[in-house]
Amino acid sequence: xxxxxxxxxxxxxxxxxxxxxxxxxxxxxxxxxxxxxxxxxxxxxxxxxxxxxxxxxxxxxxxxxxxxxxxxxxxxxxxxxxxxxxxxxxxxxxxxxxxxxxxxxxxxxxxxxxxxxxxxxxxxxxxxxxxxxxxxxxxxxxxxxxxxxxxxxxxxxxxxxxxxxxxxxxxxxxxxxxxxxxxxxxxxxxxxxxxxxxxxxxxxxxxxxxxxxx
Amino acid sequence: xxxxxxxxxxxxxxxxxxxxxxxxxxxxxxxxxxxxxxxxxxxxxxxxxxxxxxxxxxxxxxxxxxxxxxxxxxxxxxxxxxxxxxxxxxxxxxxxxxxxxxxxxxxxxxxxxxxxxxxxxxxxxxxxxxxxxxxxxxxxxxxxxxxxxxxxxxxxxxxxxxxxxxxxxxxxxxxxxxxxxxxxxxxxxxxxxxxxxxxxxxxxxxxxxxxxxx
DNA sequence: GGATGAACATACTACTGGGTATGTTGTCAA
DNA sequence: TTGACAACATACCCAGTAGTATGTTCATCC
Numbered sequence: 064x065x066x067x068x069x070x071x072x073x074x075x076x077x078x079x080x081x082x083x084x085x086x087x088x089x090x091x092x093x094x095x096x097x098x099x100x101x102x103x104x105x106x107x108x109x110x111x112x113x114x115x116x117x118x119x120x121x122x123x124x125x126x127x128x129x130x131x132x133x134x135x136x137x138x139x140x141x142x143x144x145x146x147x148x149x150x151x152x153x154x155x156x157x158x159x160x161x162x163x164x165x166x167x168x169x170x171x172x173x174x175x176x177x178x179x180x181x182x183x184x185x186x187x188x189x190x191x192x193x194x195x196x197x198x199x200x201x202x203x204x205x206x207x208x209x210x211x212x213x214x215x216x217x218x219x220x221x222x223x224x225x226x227x228x229x230x231x232x233x234x235x236x237x238x239x240x241x242x243x244x245x246x247x248x249x250x251x252x253x254x255x256x257x258x259x260x261x262x263x264x265x266x267x268x269x270x271x272x273x274x275x276x277x
Numbered sequence: 278x279x280x281x282x283x284x285x286x287x288x289x290x291x292x293x294x295x296x297x298x299x300x301x302x303x304x305x306x307x308x309x310x311x312x313x314x315x316x317x318x319x320x321x322x323x324x325x326x327x328x329x330x331x332x333x334x335x336x337x338x339x340x341x342x343x344x345x346x347x348x349x350x351x352x353x354x355x356x357x358x359x360x361x362x363x364x365x366x367x368x369x370x371x372x373x374x375x376x377x378x379x380x381x382x383x384x385x386x387x388x389x390x391x392x393x394x395x396x397x398x399x400x401x402x403x404x405x406x407x408x409x410x411x412x413x414x415x416x417x418x419x420x421x422x423x424x425x426x427x428x429x430x431x432x433x434x435x436x437x438x439x440x441x442x443x444x445x446x447x448x449x450x451x452x453x454x455x456x457x458x459x460x461x462x463x464x465x466x467x468x469x470x471x472x473x474x475x476x477x478x479x480x481x482x483x484x485x486x487x488x489x490x491x
Numbered sequence: 492g493g494a495t496g497a498a499c500a501t502a503c504t505a506c507t508g509g510g511t512a513t514g515t516t517g518t519c520a521a
Numbered sequence: 522t523t524g525a526c527a528a529c530a531t532a533c534c535c536a537g538t539a540g541t542a543t544g545t546t547c548a549t550c551c
Contacts (some may be wrong), residue, residue: 076498076499089396090396090398091308091396091398092306092307092308093306093309094305094306094308094309095307095308095398097537097538097539098538098539098540099537099538099539107499107500108499108500108501109500109501109538109539109540110498110499110500110501111498111499111500113539113540113541114497114498114499115498117540118539118540119538119539119540178455181455182303182304182305184304184305184309222474222478223474224471224474227471227474227475228474228478230452230456231449231452231475231478234448234449234452234455235445235448235449235482238444238445238448241392241395241448242444257441259487260436260437260438260441260442260487261441261445263482263485263486263487264436264442264445264482264483264485265482266485267481267482267483267484267485267486268449268477268478268479268481268482268485269478269481270481270485271477271478271480271481271482271484272477272481273473273474273477290528290529311507311508311509312508312509312510313507313508313509321529321530322529322530322531323508323509323510323530323531324528324529324530324531325528325529325530327509327510327511328527328528328529329528331510332509332510333508333509333510
């Protein structure tokens with residue numbers, strides 16, 4: 064999509080594989096998605112994929128990496144704009160949600176990767192590669208964490224436990240990767256309205272005071 | 278746990294299988310979890326499982342069904358108590374979150390089942406069984422939907438699109454099945470405090486007005 | 492224009508895992 | 522006591538799949 068992605072998706076053939084793989088991983092999950100199926104969806108055979116990737120795990124890792132690269136690229140233009148912490152958070156959150164919707168297959172792969180890492184479903188050899196990807200994702204989350212803390216200092220947010228708040232916020236912002244599916248005749252404005260409602264929910268969640276009323 | 282579950286988990290041997298299966302499905306996902314592994318974690322072999330269940334899909338369906346049965350049972354005592362819609366919603370949501378935490382393996386299986394259904398990863402034969410389970414889960418969600426609409430009429434909630442609001446709320450309330458893990462020395466009060474923060478986040482999300490400020 | 496290598500396809504191996512067929516053990520009723 | 526059946530264990534079959542080894546084609550460069 065942008066030039067920066069060429070760093071990992073050197074040629075278009077590799078990127079076609081990445082897109083097909085992301086879709087298959089999304090539709091079947093990591094274990095059930097087969098290399099043959101990815102190849103079939105490309106009108107090709109395994110040979111093509113194993114020519115570019117040494118293993119299924121490496122292919123998946125590249126999908127993960129590409130997904131995170133897309134997120135960083137999308138966030139870059141908005142993360143250091145001026146304004147209140149709340150205004151900055153809102154722009155970042157909106158950008159993130161739009162990213163979840165527009166690159167859903169890749170983001171589902173990122174989700175799968177985090178899940179796999181949490182349950183330790185990786186071989187020791189792949190562990191180091193995975194750790195770097197997870198760390199990339201953690202740093203991305205920390206960007207939001209910083210703005211959230213500023214927002215709390217400003218009085219815009221009122222969450223108690225920061226780690227839980229980060230979890231809940233990303234759970235909300237990421238949720239379209241599970242329930243969003245494009246409608247026929249849907250305009251870009253429709254998608255933006257949808258993303259806005261998601262952002263509003265997350266904002267209300269972060270701003271909610273504790274249980275003080277009945 | 279309660280007598281009502283005996284309807285589906287007739288004897289303790291079956292329930293042991295269910296618990297082991299739920300844990301394996303949680304740790305590996307549906308496809309990667311093997312019947313042999315479930316049996317191994319019980320100190321048994323496949324024979325025991327295939328004596329009670331005709332197929333892997335049927336075993337999974339029973340885990341799903343048991344998880345939903347647990348949810349209905351937990352919700353029953355609190356769903357028709359008096360009070361404002363907000364107060365009733367809060368009790369229901371809190372109960373739900375506690376349920377997610379305390380029966381996590383089963384709830385992860387329910388999540389997996391919904392995901393599999395959404396991407397159509399079921400054979401036509403299993404489809405009818407699955408449809409009944411999904412419908413059970415939809416009716417459960419509709420209980421919450423009703424209280425949410427009452428709460429909006431009362432002015433406690435301000436969400437725009439109801440379906441999206443239900444999605445976002447359940448995403449928040451269910452999220453502990455992904456990030457919660459018991460700490461050593463954790464008390465029941467600790468868990469309740471954690472659940473309370475989740476409920477507060479969801480409440481704030483449902484109460485958040487739209488983007489009217491900068 | 493021939494060699495070389497990238498970019499695949501084809502054919503094959505090894506292994507895992509769902510499912511089945513059959514054997515074994517304990518229990519309980521007649 | 523014995524037959525019958527539940528509750529498993531054991532042994533086996535077979536389809537699917539990750540990975541490999543090798544063949545084929547086409548462009549490019551000397």
